[in-house]
Amino acid sequence: MASARPEQRSEPWKDPGATPYVRLEKVTKKFGDFVAVDDVTLNIYRGEIFCLLGGSGCGKTTLLRMMAGFETPTSGSIWIDGTDVTAMPPYERPVNMMFQSYALFPHMTVEQNVAFGLRQDKLPKREITERVTEMLKLVRMSQFAGRKPHQLSGGQRQRVALARSLVKRPKLLLLDEPLAALDKKLREHTQFELINIQETLGVTFVVVTHDQEEAMTLASRIGVMNHGEIVQVGTPTDIYEYPSSRFVADFIGSVNMFEGHLIEDEPDYVRVESAELGGVFHVGHGVSAAPNATVWVALRPEKIHISRERPEGDGDNRVAGVVAEIAYLGDQSIYLVRLAGGRLVRVTQPNIVRQGGGGRISWEEPVWLSWDSSSPVVVTQ
Amino acid sequence: MNRNRPANGQSSPFILAELMAWIRALGPYRWASVRLRGWGMTGRAAVTGVPYLWLLLFFLVPFLIVLKISISDIRLGMPPYEPLLTWLSAQVLGIKVNFANYAFLWEDALYRNAYLNSLLTAGVSTVLCLLIGYPMAYGIARSRPSWRNLLLLLVMLPFWTSFLLRVYAWIGILKNNGLINNLLLSMGVIDEPIVMLQTDFAVYLGIVYSYLPFMVLPLYTAVEKLDLSLLEAAADLGCRPVRAFFRITVPLTMTGIVAGCMLVFIPAVGEFVIPALLGGPDSLMIGRVLWEEFFNNRAWPVASAVAIAMLLLLVLPIIILQRVQGREMGAHR
Numbered sequence: 001m002a003s004a005r006p007e008q009r010s011e012p013w014k015d016p017g018a019t020p021y022v023r024l025e026k027v028t029k030k031f032g033d034f035v036a037v038d039d040v041t042l043n044i045y046r047g048e049i050f051c052l053l054g055g056s057g058c059g060k061t062t063l064l065r066m067m068a069g070f071e072t073p074t075s076g077s078i079w080i081d082g083t084d085v086t087a088m089p090p091y092e093r094p095v096n097m098m099f100q101s102y103a104l105f106p107h108m109t110v111e112q113n114v115a116f117g118l119r120q121d122k123l124p125k126r127e128i129t130e131r132v133t134e135m136l137k138l139v140r141m142s143q144f145a146g147r148k149p150h151q152l153s154g155g156q157r158q159r160v161a162l163a164r165s166l167v168k169r170p171k172l173l174l175l176d177e178p179l180a181a182l183d184k185k186l187r188e189h190t191q192f193e194l195i196n197i198q199e200t201l202g203v204t205f206v207v208v209t210h211d212q213e214e215a216m217t218l219a220s221r222i223g224v225m226n227h228g229e230i231v232q233v234g235t236p237t238d239i240y241e242y243p244s245s246r247f248v249a250d251f252i253g254s255v256n257m258f259e260g261h262l263i264e265d266e267p268d269y270v271r272v273e274s275a276e277l278g279g280v281f282h283v284g285h286g287v288s289a290a291p292n293a294t295v296w297v298a299l300r301p302e303k304i305h306i307s308r309e310r311p312e313g314d315g316d317n318r319v320a321g322v323v324a325e326i327a328y329l330g331d332q333s334i335y336l337v338r339l340a341g342g343r344l345v346r347v348t349q350p351n352i353v354r355q356g357g358g359g360r361i362s363w364e365e366p367v368w369l370s371w372d373s374s375s376p377v378v379v380t381q
Numbered sequence: 382m383n384r385n386r387p388a389n390g391q392s393s394p395f396i397l398a399e400l401m402a403w404i405r406a407l408g409p410y411r412w413a414s415v416r417l418r419g420w421g422m423t424g425r426a427a428v429t430g431v432p433y434l435w436l437l438l439f440f441l442v443p444f445l446i447v448l449k450i451s452i453s454d455i456r457l458g459m460p461p462y463e464p465l466l467t468w469l470s471a472q473v474l475g476i477k478v479n480f481a482n483y484a485f486l487w488e489d490a491l492y493r494n495a496y497l498n499s500l501l502t503a504g505v506s507t508v509l510c511l512l513i514g515y516p517m518a519y520g521i522a523r524s525r526p527s528w529r530n531l532l533l534l535l536v537m538l539p540f541w542t543s544f545l546l547r548v549y550a551w552i553g554i555l556k557n558n559g560l561i562n563n564l565l566l567s568m569g570v571i572d573e574p575i576v577m578l579q580t581d582f583a584v585y586l587g588i589v590y591s592y593l594p595f596m597v598l599p600l601y602t603a604v605e606k607l608d609l610s611l612l613e614a615a616a617d618l619g620c621r622p623v624r625a626f627f628r629i630t631v632p633l634t635m636t637g638i639v640a641g642c643m644l645v646f647i648p649a650v651g652e653f654v655i656p657a658l659l660g661g662p663d664s665l666m667i668g669r670v671l672w673e674e675f676f677n678n679r680a681w682p683v684a685s686a687v688a689i690a691m692l693l694l695l696v697l698p699i700i701i702l703q704r705v706q707g708r709e710m711g712a713h714r
Binding site for chain 1: 608610611613614615616617618619620621622624628629632633
């Protein structure tokens with residue numbers, strides 16, 4: 001789930017002096033009474049891979065289509081590279097898009113498809129040929145240059161669509177569910193290929209996806225969307241480890257969510273008593289909430305330790321239960337542990353030791369769950 | 382079939398199935414079905430065979446009769462042509478073939494002009510239909526889905542009135558003391574009536590009016606199938622809308638364009654009613670010449686030769702157009 005980036009890159013969004021490459025200002029889009037995009041303000045910086053992540057109908061595709069120019073915002077403005085493009089038609093924008101359906105022209109060969117954009121700019125024939133050849137080589141489709149789209153497989157079409165959208169050397173490339181039509185193996189492979197191409201060409205990517213794994217792998221930052229609003233923007237690590245709301249915590253990965261109330265509120269730690277847990281969370285970060293307010297504690301399944309023995313130390317961050325369900329997935333096992341109050345807690349453990357021998361925790365066995373105070377996250381909404 | 386049968390209403394199909402099973406068990410039925418199958422007559426062959434039989438009986442046989450008449454000599458009497466086969470003596474059967482009718486068509490400028498004029502009129506009308514029909518089809522295909530059926534219905538609505546009646550109605554509209562002239566005269570726009578009836582203009586108007594639906598419907602089907610994201614992709618790659626129309630929309634709707642043009646051009650070439658009713662004496666079309674040869678001159682052999690020549694004239698473009706269409710089909714799946 002970690003970012004595929006090999007090393008830490010620059011983080012322009014942390015620099016208040018940096019000018020964003022794409023700026024959305026209070027953008028709202030209504031279709032009749034339906035608000036598809038609701039007052040979105042967003043900065044995307046040069047060289048980023050920015051993922052818009054959300055379920056279907058959350059407005060992510062509409063937002064992308066407004067950047068491409070296929071939809072006009074009902075209100076608000078869109079700026080690309082310091083120019084207000086809100087009313088600019090798509091054929092004048094310095095932007096290219098890769099469509100979810102790929103939208104390859106069925107009556108043209110692969111080569112003609114890729115050359116189409118360059119022909120519109122009336123470039124000399126030789127330059128067109130050179131750039132098309134170069135681009136087809138980059139996506140490894142040179143030997144298919146003479147084929148028509150219907151003679152290609154899904155993965156090959158995807159690469160042609162990518163070549164076609166990159167051949168004009170756009171500064172901003174919009175990708176609408178670029179990998180949705182590919183099977184899992186090919187998708188993983190293509191994700192890394194996309195990142196390589198993005199780094200080679202230095203293009204800014206905005207990717208729309210509903211697949212959180214895809215977003216985690218590709219993105220420098222993720223914008224999580226819900227009901228037309230952007231609910232959280234952050235790096236994949238931020239989004240996963242520090243979700244700002246129950247929605248985000250629940251949407252990304254799986255999570256155990258406990259309702260509780262603050263019983264101790266210090267600048268560097270809080271304690272949350274939860275009836276559902278039947279115990280107390282000691283959380284190692286401060287929270288801005290009223291004392292005794294209702295809060296939720298999010299605890300990721302892989303951050304819980306499961307053992308037969310009672311953990312040492314004081315009474316916080318631990319709970320006893322009984323194993324109700326075990327799923328063996330090969331690389332890891334999922335345990336569903338029933339607490340005294342009846343609440344099921346999901347715990348995942350990597351199978352470090354080869355399974356099959358004796359001594360492993362089994363069904364209906366009483367166990368202790370424990371976690372570090374840095375693991376739980378308190379969210380207030 | 383069985384799976385689609387509703388659970389509650391199973392009585393009637395059930396009885397039918399029983400009946401079929403009972404018939405199948407009968408000796409004669411089994412004998413007949415085995416025999417037929419032995420001759421290659423399966424149910425599938427029967428279903429495709431019936432239309433072929435129809436075409437054979439009502440198109441091929443009449444065509445051969447017309448062909449026969451076209452190569453015989455004219456005579457006074459009933460029928461007004463010499464028989465093809467005659468017994469010269471008790472044992473000798475003579476065949477008399479006369480190609481003079483075709484030579485006559487070639488030599489007489491009247492026929493050549495009539496053919497050329499027909500092709501020209503049909504060609505111009507087809508182009509006019511395309512120019513009017515394409516925007517119509519495009520508009521309908523891009524209208525709101527709830528409107529589409531209504532708009533399509535309006536295109537087809539004229540078919541509910543007799544074709545002949547509609548052409549006659551144009552006489553009332555176009556003639557010197559007709560609707561248009563009376564209106565313009567009463568408004569003071571013109572001092573004397575404009576002659577519209579019995580001109581080429583009236584013929585074009587009649588043909589375009591009558592055949593426009595045949596152009597619009599196949600075009601609509603083609604435009605409606607067009608994936609809109611292709612036009613978005615073209616715009617995204619820097620292609621302006623007008624250019625995108627010619628580079629993307631037109632090539633991808635070529636099947637509809639070809640089909641529409643065929644449906645207008647082919648019947649328009651042989652059109653008789655419209656030039657006869659709306660056209661002047663000099664708007665000479667081959668359909669009219671044919672009529673006159675048959676009924677006024679009673680020259681059946683020449684008239685048949687005219688008909689055969691027209692057929693040959695039309696077969697060639699049809700073959701070419703079908704080639705184009707076949708290639709297009711191959712390109713899209």
